[in-house]
Amino acid sequence: MLERGFERILFACRWLLAPFYAALAIGLVVLLVKLCQEIVHFALHALESNESQTILGVLTLVDLSFTASLLIIVMFSGYENFVSKFDHSNHKDWPEWMGTIDFTGLKLKLMSSIVAISAIQLLKAFMDVKGATDRELGWLVGIHMVFVVSGLLMALTDRMAAGHHDH
Template sequence: MIERVIEGILFRSRWILAPFYVGLVVGMLVLLFKFGHELLHFVLHAVAATESDIILGILALVDLTLTCNLVVIVIFSGYENFVSKIDPNGHPDWPDWMTRVDFTGLKQKLLASIVAISAIQLLKAFMNLDKGTMSENTLMWLVIIHVVFVGSSLVLAWSDSLSNNKH
């Protein structure tokens, strides 16, 4: 009897996560605001911008988009895996992956997004080298961090592969 009550409480406690996912939706709205701000700044300064400035502006927009994609993956996959199943019926444009991403797939998608975001940050830093706004030390740390992200994703993929081969 006591065990069933405790298990019931633990099972229902997963709903504590729901406000976190709603908070991430609010975070996406903030990203949308920042995206709009960056887009407006990009468009208003496009005429006088150099080719490098245009590329950096586009990279900033891509970076914000990838970050928002990452948040969507976390919201849907996390909610589906840890809180409750989402019923895709009645949604004709429902992406197939949203109800099929398991925890391993979630980790891989997260790391892939983080590596892509890190690569964009590194590319932006390389493009700013001629402007003198980035020190060599900062650039070195950006490269090291990116290599760590790439290495981590490779190790995760390898360990998941080993785990899948055992099953």
């Protein structure tokens, strides 16, 4: 009886994660505000911008989009994996991937998104190479490579673990 009560309490504790996912939704709103600021800045300076500045502006929009998509993936997958399942029967346009990403898939999507965001930051720095020091560029490349290697090691580890379970 004591064990069952304790297990119920532990199981109910999963709802303590819900405010974290709500906070991510607020983060999404903040990113939307930042996107609006960037679009206004981008549009107001479109005629006077050179090609590099235009590409940097577009890369900033892509970067914000990747980050927002990452938040959506973490919010929905995390909620479904750790808190509760969504009732999507009333939603005709429910994306197929929602509800199908397990924790391993979430980790890999998260890591690949971080690598993509890091690559965009690196590309932005290379586009404005005159404004960055060799040291700054070296750090950006080093950090990006750490993300790439970490992602590869994580994928390899998950693959080895899945192969181990198949036998």
